Amino acid sequence: MIASKNSFIHYLKLFVFYLQQIGLEILFPNIIYLILKPVIGDIYAALYMPVPNVVSILLTLIFYRLVEVLSILILLFYLAGSLATYFLNDPLLSQLASCIINITIGLAFLLTEWFAPKPLAFYFGRPWFTKNQKELILWWNSRWGSTNFRTELKWNSYVWGVGFIILGSVSLVLLYTLELDLAVVVVLVFTLVGFAGMGCFTYFYAGVWRRRELRAETAKNEGDFEELPSNEVVLK
Template sequence: MVAERDDVPASTAETSESGDSTKEAPRPGRRWDVREMVIGLLVSMVFDIGLSIAIFSVAKNLGASDLAAYLYSSIGPLVGMAIEFVRHRRIDIVGVVILAVIALSLAVTLIGSDDPTVLLLKDSALTGGLGVVILASLTPLFPRPLMYYLGRKFGTDGTEAGTAWWASLWQYPSFRRSQRVITGVWGAGYLAEAIAKVAWVLALPFDTAYLLNQVVPLAVTVVLMVWTMWYAARTRRAGERRASRSAPPLA
Protein backbone atom coordinates (compact mmCIF):
# COMPACT_ATOMS: atom_id res chain seq x y z
CA MET A 1 0.00 0.00 0.00
CA VAL A 2 1.06 3.57 -0.56
CA ALA A 3 1.15 4.28 3.17
CA GLU A 4 3.86 1.69 3.72
CA ARG A 5 6.39 3.78 1.85
CA ASP A 6 6.96 5.74 5.07
CA ASP A 7 8.49 2.72 6.87
CA VAL A 8 11.65 3.46 8.80
CA PRO A 9 14.77 1.80 7.37
CA ALA A 10 16.09 -1.06 9.46
CA SER A 11 19.28 0.90 10.12
CA THR A 12 17.39 3.64 11.92
CA ALA A 13 14.89 1.66 13.99
CA GLU A 14 15.02 -1.74 15.61
CA THR A 15 11.94 -3.88 15.00
CA SER A 16 10.43 -6.62 17.12
CA GLU A 17 9.07 -9.89 15.75
CA SER A 18 5.57 -8.37 15.78
CA GLY A 19 6.76 -5.66 13.38
CA ASP A 20 6.65 -2.79 15.90
CA SER A 21 9.58 -0.52 16.52
CA THR A 22 11.07 -0.97 19.97
CA LYS A 23 11.94 2.67 20.26
CA GLU A 24 9.43 5.24 21.35
CA ALA A 25 8.50 8.07 19.03
CA PRO A 26 10.19 11.35 19.96
CA ARG A 27 7.99 13.42 22.20
CA PRO A 28 7.48 17.14 21.66
CA GLY A 29 9.58 19.50 23.66
CA ARG A 30 6.72 20.49 25.96
CA ARG A 31 3.38 19.22 27.14
CA TRP A 32 0.25 19.83 25.08
CA ASP A 33 -1.46 23.14 25.50
CA VAL A 34 -4.56 21.67 27.11
CA ARG A 35 -6.23 25.07 27.16
CA GLU A 36 -6.01 25.30 23.36
CA MET A 37 -7.43 21.81 22.93
CA VAL A 38 -10.36 22.54 25.27
CA ILE A 39 -11.09 25.85 23.53
CA GLY A 40 -11.18 24.09 20.16
CA LEU A 41 -13.68 21.52 21.38
CA LEU A 42 -15.83 24.17 23.09
CA VAL A 43 -15.93 26.26 19.91
CA SER A 44 -17.26 23.26 18.00
CA MET A 45 -19.87 22.41 20.62
CA VAL A 46 -21.05 25.96 21.29
CA PHE A 47 -21.20 27.26 17.72
CA ASP A 48 -21.56 24.20 15.47
CA ILE A 49 -24.27 22.67 17.68
CA GLY A 50 -25.55 25.11 20.33
CA LEU A 51 -25.78 28.28 18.26
CA SER A 52 -27.29 26.40 15.33
CA ILE A 53 -30.11 25.04 17.48
CA ALA A 54 -30.65 28.44 19.12
CA ILE A 55 -30.88 30.25 15.78
CA PHE A 56 -33.24 27.61 14.42
CA SER A 57 -35.54 27.94 17.45
CA VAL A 58 -35.55 31.75 17.37
CA ALA A 59 -36.23 31.82 13.64
CA LYS A 60 -39.15 29.40 14.05
CA ASN A 61 -40.60 31.46 16.90
CA LEU A 62 -40.38 34.57 14.72
CA GLY A 63 -42.43 32.85 12.04
CA ALA A 64 -39.75 31.62 9.66
CA SER A 65 -40.49 28.56 7.58
CA ASP A 66 -38.75 25.27 8.24
CA LEU A 67 -36.55 25.82 5.19
CA ALA A 68 -35.59 29.38 6.17
CA ALA A 69 -34.91 28.42 9.80
CA TYR A 70 -32.70 25.58 8.65
CA LEU A 71 -30.64 27.84 6.41
CA TYR A 72 -30.39 30.53 9.13
CA SER A 73 -28.99 27.90 11.50
CA SER A 74 -25.97 27.58 9.20
CA ILE A 75 -24.73 30.85 10.71
CA GLY A 76 -23.59 28.93 13.81
CA PRO A 77 -21.02 26.70 12.08
CA LEU A 78 -19.82 29.63 9.96
CA VAL A 79 -19.13 31.67 13.10
CA GLY A 80 -17.29 28.74 14.67
CA MET A 81 -15.20 28.24 11.54
CA ALA A 82 -14.35 31.96 11.42
CA ILE A 83 -13.22 31.89 15.04
CA GLU A 84 -10.96 28.90 14.39
CA PHE A 85 -9.54 30.62 11.31
CA VAL A 86 -8.73 33.76 13.30
CA ARG A 87 -7.10 31.70 16.05
CA HIS A 88 -4.98 29.42 13.85
CA ARG A 89 -4.98 31.06 10.40
CA ARG A 90 -6.10 27.85 8.73
CA ILE A 91 -9.28 26.04 7.77
CA ASP A 92 -9.14 22.42 8.84
CA ILE A 93 -11.12 19.48 7.56
CA VAL A 94 -13.93 20.09 10.05
CA GLY A 95 -14.51 23.50 8.51
CA VAL A 96 -14.48 22.01 5.03
CA VAL A 97 -17.19 19.53 6.04
CA ILE A 98 -19.32 22.37 7.44
CA LEU A 99 -18.92 24.33 4.21
CA ALA A 100 -19.99 21.24 2.27
CA VAL A 101 -23.18 21.01 4.35
CA ILE A 102 -24.05 24.64 3.74
CA ALA A 103 -23.22 24.48 0.02
CA LEU A 104 -25.33 21.37 -0.44
CA SER A 105 -28.23 22.98 1.40
CA LEU A 106 -28.09 26.00 -0.86
CA ALA A 107 -27.82 23.77 -3.94
CA VAL A 108 -30.98 21.91 -2.93
CA THR A 109 -32.75 25.24 -2.54
CA LEU A 110 -31.53 26.61 -5.86
CA ILE A 111 -32.66 23.60 -7.86
CA GLY A 112 -36.20 24.24 -6.68
CA SER A 113 -36.80 21.89 -3.77
CA ASP A 114 -38.59 23.78 -0.99
CA ASP A 115 -39.42 20.66 1.00
CA PRO A 116 -37.62 20.95 4.36
CA THR A 117 -37.62 17.17 4.69
CA VAL A 118 -35.32 17.05 1.66
CA LEU A 119 -32.79 19.12 3.59
CA LEU A 120 -32.87 16.71 6.51
CA LEU A 121 -32.49 13.77 4.16
CA LYS A 122 -29.58 15.66 2.64
CA ASP A 123 -27.96 15.58 6.09
CA SER A 124 -28.36 11.82 6.03
CA ALA A 125 -26.80 11.59 2.57
CA LEU A 126 -23.91 13.80 3.64
CA THR A 127 -23.28 11.74 6.78
CA GLY A 128 -23.38 8.53 4.76
CA GLY A 129 -21.14 10.08 2.13
CA LEU A 130 -18.67 11.12 4.80
CA GLY A 131 -18.65 7.56 6.09
CA VAL A 132 -17.91 6.27 2.60
CA VAL A 133 -15.10 8.81 2.13
CA ILE A 134 -13.58 7.86 5.48
CA LEU A 135 -13.63 4.18 4.53
CA ALA A 136 -12.30 4.99 1.05
CA SER A 137 -9.29 6.67 2.65
CA LEU A 138 -8.19 3.19 3.75
CA THR A 139 -7.49 2.29 0.12
CA PRO A 140 -4.12 2.77 -1.63
CA LEU A 141 -5.57 5.85 -3.32
CA PHE A 142 -4.92 7.79 -0.11
CA PRO A 143 -1.43 8.11 1.42
CA ARG A 144 -2.88 8.11 4.95
CA PRO A 145 -6.32 7.35 6.41
CA LEU A 146 -8.57 10.33 7.01
CA MET A 147 -8.73 9.89 10.80
CA TYR A 148 -4.97 10.44 10.93
CA TYR A 149 -5.61 14.08 10.08
CA LEU A 150 -8.47 14.49 12.53
CA GLY A 151 -6.29 12.83 15.14
CA ARG A 152 -3.64 15.45 14.46
CA LYS A 153 -6.22 18.17 15.08
CA PHE A 154 -7.66 16.80 18.31
CA GLY A 155 -4.65 14.83 19.55
CA THR A 156 -2.19 17.73 19.55
CA ASP A 157 -2.24 21.36 20.59
CA GLY A 158 -1.76 22.58 17.02
CA THR A 159 1.80 23.85 17.55
CA GLU A 160 4.63 23.00 15.16
CA ALA A 161 6.19 20.75 17.78
CA GLY A 162 2.92 18.93 18.31
CA THR A 163 2.16 18.36 14.65
CA ALA A 164 5.77 17.31 13.95
CA TRP A 165 5.56 14.74 16.76
CA TRP A 166 2.28 13.41 15.37
CA ALA A 167 3.79 13.08 11.87
CA SER A 168 6.80 11.22 13.30
CA LEU A 169 4.52 8.51 14.70
CA TRP A 170 3.68 7.33 11.17
CA GLN A 171 7.01 5.51 10.98
CA TYR A 172 5.76 2.94 13.52
CA PRO A 173 3.74 -0.04 12.21
CA SER A 174 1.54 -0.18 15.33
CA PHE A 175 0.57 3.47 14.89
CA ARG A 176 -0.27 2.98 11.21
CA ARG A 177 -2.35 -0.07 12.07
CA SER A 178 -4.19 1.76 14.85
CA GLN A 179 -5.02 4.68 12.54
CA ARG A 180 -6.54 2.29 10.01
CA VAL A 181 -8.63 0.53 12.66
CA ILE A 182 -9.84 3.86 14.03
CA THR A 183 -10.68 5.05 10.52
CA GLY A 184 -12.70 1.89 9.84
CA VAL A 185 -14.71 2.26 13.04
CA TRP A 186 -15.48 5.95 12.39
CA GLY A 187 -16.53 5.23 8.82
CA ALA A 188 -18.87 2.44 9.92
CA GLY A 189 -20.23 4.64 12.71
CA TYR A 190 -21.16 7.43 10.31
CA LEU A 191 -22.83 5.00 7.94
CA ALA A 192 -24.95 3.66 10.83
CA GLU A 193 -25.84 7.24 11.86
CA ALA A 194 -26.94 8.05 8.30
CA ILE A 195 -29.31 5.07 8.24
CA ALA A 196 -30.80 6.11 11.58
CA LYS A 197 -31.29 9.67 10.31
CA VAL A 198 -33.27 8.49 7.31
CA ALA A 199 -35.51 6.45 9.61
CA TRP A 200 -36.46 9.28 11.95
CA VAL A 201 -36.69 11.96 9.23
CA LEU A 202 -39.32 9.87 7.46
CA ALA A 203 -41.14 8.89 10.65
CA LEU A 204 -41.08 12.00 12.90
CA PRO A 205 -42.26 15.65 12.64
CA PHE A 206 -39.77 18.08 11.13
CA ASP A 207 -38.93 19.92 14.37
CA THR A 208 -38.24 16.67 16.21
CA ALA A 209 -36.20 15.27 13.34
CA TYR A 210 -34.20 18.52 13.09
CA LEU A 211 -33.39 18.41 16.81
CA LEU A 212 -32.26 14.79 16.54
CA ASN A 213 -30.15 15.69 13.51
CA GLN A 214 -28.31 18.24 15.63
CA VAL A 215 -27.95 16.32 18.89
CA VAL A 216 -27.42 12.71 17.81
CA PRO A 217 -24.34 13.44 15.64
CA LEU A 218 -22.71 15.04 18.69
CA ALA A 219 -23.56 11.99 20.80
CA VAL A 220 -22.21 9.64 18.13
CA THR A 221 -19.03 11.70 17.85
CA VAL A 222 -18.54 11.68 21.63
CA VAL A 223 -18.97 7.90 21.74
CA LEU A 224 -16.50 7.45 18.88
CA MET A 225 -14.02 9.82 20.52
CA VAL A 226 -14.23 7.98 23.87
CA TRP A 227 -13.73 4.65 22.10
CA THR A 228 -10.83 6.12 20.12
CA MET A 229 -9.08 7.34 23.26
CA TRP A 230 -9.56 3.94 24.89
CA TYR A 231 -8.29 2.08 21.84
CA ALA A 232 -5.30 4.42 21.40
CA ALA A 233 -4.35 4.01 25.07
CA ARG A 234 -4.62 0.23 24.78
CA THR A 235 -2.47 0.23 21.65
CA ARG A 236 0.12 2.43 23.35
CA ARG A 237 0.28 0.16 26.40
CA ALA A 238 0.66 -2.92 24.17
CA GLY A 239 3.52 -1.24 22.33
CA GLU A 240 5.22 -0.36 25.59
CA ARG A 241 4.94 -3.97 26.78
CA ARG A 242 6.47 -5.26 23.53
CA ALA A 243 9.28 -2.72 23.81
CA SER A 244 10.03 -3.72 27.40
CA ARG A 245 10.13 -7.43 26.50
CA SER A 246 12.52 -6.84 23.59
CA ALA A 247 14.81 -4.47 25.48
CA PRO A 248 18.23 -5.95 26.31
CA PRO A 249 18.71 -6.88 29.99
CA LEU A 250 20.75 -4.59 32.17
CA ALA A 251 24.31 -5.68 32.78
Protein backbone atom coordinates in the same frame (compact mmCIF):
# COMPACT_ATOMS: atom_id res chain seq x y z
CA MET B 1 2.75 37.08 35.18
CA ILE B 2 3.92 35.69 31.85
CA ALA B 3 3.19 32.12 33.00
CA SER B 4 -0.30 33.16 34.07
CA LYS B 5 -0.90 34.80 30.68
CA ASN B 6 0.35 31.70 28.82
CA SER B 7 -1.88 29.48 30.96
CA PHE B 8 -4.88 31.69 30.18
CA ILE B 9 -4.16 31.53 26.45
CA HIS B 10 -3.74 27.74 26.64
CA TYR B 11 -7.12 27.21 28.31
CA LEU B 12 -8.76 29.76 26.04
CA LYS B 13 -7.57 27.79 23.01
CA LEU B 14 -8.89 24.56 24.56
CA PHE B 15 -12.26 26.19 25.19
CA VAL B 16 -12.39 27.51 21.62
CA PHE B 17 -11.42 24.08 20.27
CA TYR B 18 -14.22 22.22 22.09
CA LEU B 19 -16.65 25.03 21.30
CA GLN B 20 -15.82 24.54 17.62
CA GLN B 21 -15.85 20.76 17.44
CA ILE B 22 -18.91 20.11 19.60
CA GLY B 23 -20.84 23.37 19.52
CA LEU B 24 -20.28 25.08 16.19
CA GLU B 25 -19.82 21.96 14.06
CA ILE B 26 -22.49 19.69 15.60
CA LEU B 27 -24.98 21.43 17.89
CA PHE B 28 -25.42 25.03 16.80
CA PRO B 29 -26.63 24.61 13.19
CA ASN B 30 -29.77 22.76 14.30
CA ILE B 31 -30.16 24.83 17.48
CA ILE B 32 -30.17 28.00 15.37
CA TYR B 33 -32.77 26.43 13.08
CA LEU B 34 -35.05 25.52 16.02
CA ILE B 35 -34.67 28.97 17.63
CA LEU B 36 -35.25 31.00 14.48
CA LYS B 37 -38.03 28.89 12.96
CA PRO B 38 -40.85 30.35 15.13
CA VAL B 39 -39.56 33.87 14.44
CA ILE B 40 -38.79 33.94 10.71
CA GLY B 41 -40.14 30.61 9.45
CA ASP B 42 -38.42 27.33 8.60
CA ILE B 43 -37.27 28.36 5.11
CA TYR B 44 -35.39 31.46 6.24
CA ALA B 45 -34.19 29.78 9.44
CA ALA B 46 -32.46 27.16 7.29
CA LEU B 47 -30.42 29.89 5.61
CA TYR B 48 -28.69 30.62 8.92
CA MET B 49 -27.62 27.02 9.56
CA PRO B 50 -24.18 27.37 7.88
CA VAL B 51 -23.26 30.42 10.03
CA PRO B 52 -21.73 28.40 12.93
CA ASN B 53 -19.49 26.56 10.47
CA VAL B 54 -18.26 29.86 9.04
CA VAL B 55 -17.48 31.07 12.57
CA SER B 56 -15.64 27.81 13.32
CA ILE B 57 -13.46 28.15 10.22
CA LEU B 58 -12.65 31.78 11.07
CA LEU B 59 -11.72 30.88 14.67
CA THR B 60 -9.34 28.16 13.46
CA LEU B 61 -7.78 30.62 11.05
CA ILE B 62 -7.40 33.33 13.71
CA PHE B 63 -6.11 31.15 16.55
CA TYR B 64 -4.04 28.58 14.67
CA ARG B 65 -3.54 29.98 11.15
CA LEU B 66 -4.95 26.72 9.79
CA VAL B 67 -7.79 25.78 7.48
CA GLU B 68 -9.24 22.31 8.07
CA VAL B 69 -10.40 20.77 4.79
CA LEU B 70 -13.10 18.78 6.59
CA SER B 71 -14.64 21.97 7.99
CA ILE B 72 -14.79 23.45 4.50
CA LEU B 73 -16.53 20.34 3.16
CA ILE B 74 -19.08 20.39 5.98
CA LEU B 75 -19.76 24.07 5.29
CA LEU B 76 -20.33 23.34 1.59
CA PHE B 77 -22.88 20.62 2.43
CA TYR B 78 -24.76 22.92 4.80
CA LEU B 79 -24.73 25.71 2.22
CA ALA B 80 -26.10 23.35 -0.41
CA GLY B 81 -28.85 22.17 1.95
CA SER B 82 -29.82 25.70 2.95
CA LEU B 83 -29.92 26.97 -0.64
CA ALA B 84 -31.90 23.92 -1.77
CA THR B 85 -34.39 24.59 1.03
CA TYR B 86 -34.74 28.22 -0.04
CA PHE B 87 -35.12 27.67 -3.78
CA LEU B 88 -37.26 24.51 -3.57
CA ASN B 89 -39.27 25.71 -0.56
CA ASP B 90 -38.73 22.46 1.37
CA PRO B 91 -37.26 22.72 4.92
CA LEU B 92 -36.52 19.01 4.98
CA LEU B 93 -33.69 19.52 2.50
CA SER B 94 -31.66 21.57 4.97
CA GLN B 95 -31.79 18.69 7.45
CA LEU B 96 -30.79 16.13 4.85
CA ALA B 97 -27.41 17.86 4.58
CA SER B 98 -26.21 16.44 7.90
CA CYS B 99 -27.32 12.92 6.87
CA ILE B 100 -25.45 13.18 3.58
CA ILE B 101 -22.41 14.59 5.39
CA ASN B 102 -22.32 11.63 7.79
CA ILE B 103 -22.74 8.99 5.10
CA THR B 104 -20.14 10.68 2.87
CA ILE B 105 -17.62 10.95 5.72
CA GLY B 106 -18.24 7.32 6.66
CA LEU B 107 -17.56 6.15 3.11
CA ALA B 108 -14.48 8.40 2.99
CA PHE B 109 -13.12 6.78 6.16
CA LEU B 110 -13.37 3.32 4.59
CA LEU B 111 -12.28 4.19 1.05
CA THR B 112 -9.25 6.21 2.13
CA GLU B 113 -8.21 3.41 4.47
CA TRP B 114 -8.23 0.99 1.55
CA PHE B 115 -6.98 3.13 -1.33
CA ALA B 116 -5.37 6.42 -0.17
CA PRO B 117 -1.74 6.96 0.94
CA LYS B 118 -3.05 8.21 4.29
CA PRO B 119 -6.54 7.48 5.65
CA LEU B 120 -9.05 10.13 6.63
CA ALA B 121 -8.65 8.93 10.23
CA PHE B 122 -5.15 10.45 10.21
CA TYR B 123 -6.50 13.91 9.36
CA PHE B 124 -9.75 13.57 11.31
CA GLY B 125 -7.98 12.56 14.52
CA ARG B 126 -5.24 15.17 14.29
CA PRO B 127 -7.18 18.19 15.61
CA TRP B 128 -8.67 16.13 18.45
CA PHE B 129 -5.36 14.75 19.68
CA THR B 130 -3.30 17.90 19.02
CA LYS B 131 -5.89 20.61 19.81
CA ASN B 132 -4.39 22.34 16.73
CA GLN B 133 -1.16 23.12 18.62
CA LYS B 134 1.79 23.29 16.21
CA GLU B 135 4.24 21.28 18.32
CA LEU B 136 1.69 18.51 18.81
CA ILE B 137 0.81 18.55 15.11
CA LEU B 138 4.49 17.87 14.33
CA TRP B 139 4.43 15.01 16.85
CA TRP B 140 1.24 13.60 15.31
CA ASN B 141 2.65 13.76 11.78
CA SER B 142 5.86 12.03 12.88
CA ARG B 143 3.90 9.06 14.26
CA TRP B 144 2.91 7.96 10.75
CA GLY B 145 6.16 5.99 10.52
CA SER B 146 5.05 3.73 13.38
CA THR B 147 3.43 0.42 12.40
CA ASN B 148 1.48 0.40 15.67
CA PHE B 149 0.10 3.86 14.93
CA ARG B 150 -1.03 2.85 11.44
CA THR B 151 -2.75 -0.24 12.86
CA GLU B 152 -4.48 1.94 15.44
CA LEU B 153 -5.69 4.27 12.69
CA LYS B 154 -6.91 1.32 10.62
CA TRP B 155 -9.30 0.11 13.31
CA ASN B 156 -10.44 3.66 13.98
CA SER B 157 -11.18 3.99 10.25
CA TYR B 158 -13.42 0.93 10.40
CA VAL B 159 -15.27 1.95 13.57
CA TRP B 160 -15.77 5.58 12.59
CA GLY B 161 -16.55 4.71 8.97
CA VAL B 162 -19.29 2.25 9.86
CA GLY B 163 -20.45 4.52 12.69
CA PHE B 164 -20.86 7.56 10.43
CA ILE B 165 -22.76 5.51 7.85
CA ILE B 166 -25.13 4.21 10.55
CA LEU B 167 -25.61 7.73 11.93
CA GLY B 168 -26.46 9.13 8.51
CA SER B 169 -28.72 6.25 7.50
CA VAL B 170 -30.74 6.13 10.73
CA SER B 171 -31.06 9.93 10.76
CA LEU B 172 -32.36 9.81 7.20
CA VAL B 173 -35.07 7.34 8.20
CA LEU B 174 -36.01 9.44 11.25
CA LEU B 175 -36.37 12.60 9.16
CA TYR B 176 -38.81 10.87 6.82
CA THR B 177 -40.83 9.07 9.51
CA LEU B 178 -41.13 11.66 12.32
CA GLU B 179 -42.57 15.16 12.39
CA LEU B 180 -39.74 17.48 11.30
CA ASP B 181 -39.21 19.44 14.53
CA LEU B 182 -39.23 16.25 16.60
CA ALA B 183 -36.96 14.54 14.09
CA VAL B 184 -34.41 17.38 14.32
CA VAL B 185 -34.20 16.97 18.11
CA VAL B 186 -34.06 13.15 18.00
CA VAL B 187 -31.40 13.19 15.28
CA LEU B 188 -29.34 15.68 17.29
CA VAL B 189 -29.46 13.50 20.42
CA PHE B 190 -28.78 10.34 18.41
CA THR B 191 -25.79 12.02 16.75
CA LEU B 192 -24.32 13.11 20.09
CA VAL B 193 -24.73 9.61 21.53
CA GLY B 194 -23.11 8.12 18.43
CA PHE B 195 -20.16 10.49 18.58
CA ALA B 196 -19.75 9.82 22.30
CA GLY B 197 -19.65 6.06 21.67
CA MET B 198 -17.12 6.32 18.84
CA GLY B 199 -15.07 8.81 20.83
CA CYS B 200 -14.92 6.45 23.82
CA PHE B 201 -13.71 3.65 21.55
CA THR B 202 -10.94 5.86 20.15
CA TYR B 203 -9.91 7.10 23.61
CA PHE B 204 -9.66 3.66 25.22
CA TYR B 205 -8.19 2.02 22.12
CA ALA B 206 -5.52 4.73 21.92
CA GLY B 207 -4.73 4.02 25.57
CA VAL B 208 -4.25 0.33 24.80
CA TRP B 209 -1.80 1.13 22.01
CA ARG B 210 0.09 3.66 24.14
CA ARG B 211 0.60 1.01 26.82
CA ARG B 212 1.81 -1.45 24.17
CA GLU B 213 4.25 1.11 22.79
CA LEU B 214 5.56 1.87 26.29
CA ARG B 215 6.09 -1.83 27.00
CA ALA B 216 7.87 -2.27 23.67
CA GLU B 217 10.06 0.78 24.36
CA THR B 218 10.87 -0.49 27.86
CA ALA B 219 11.78 -3.94 26.53
CA LYS B 220 13.98 -2.36 23.86
CA ASN B 221 15.78 -0.19 26.41
CA GLU B 222 16.36 -3.16 28.69
CA GLY B 223 17.75 -5.11 25.75
CA ASP B 224 20.27 -2.35 25.07
CA PHE B 225 22.08 -3.07 28.33
CA GLU B 226 24.07 -6.08 29.44
CA GLU B 227 25.60 -6.90 32.79
CA LEU B 228 29.41 -7.34 32.86
CA PRO B 229 31.28 -9.57 35.34
CA SER B 230 32.42 -6.43 37.16
CA ASN B 231 28.75 -5.55 37.73
CA GLU B 232 29.13 -2.52 35.43
CA VAL B 233 26.34 -1.81 32.97
CA VAL B 234 27.19 -0.40 29.56
CA LEU B 235 25.21 0.55 26.49
CA LYS B 236 25.64 -1.85 23.58
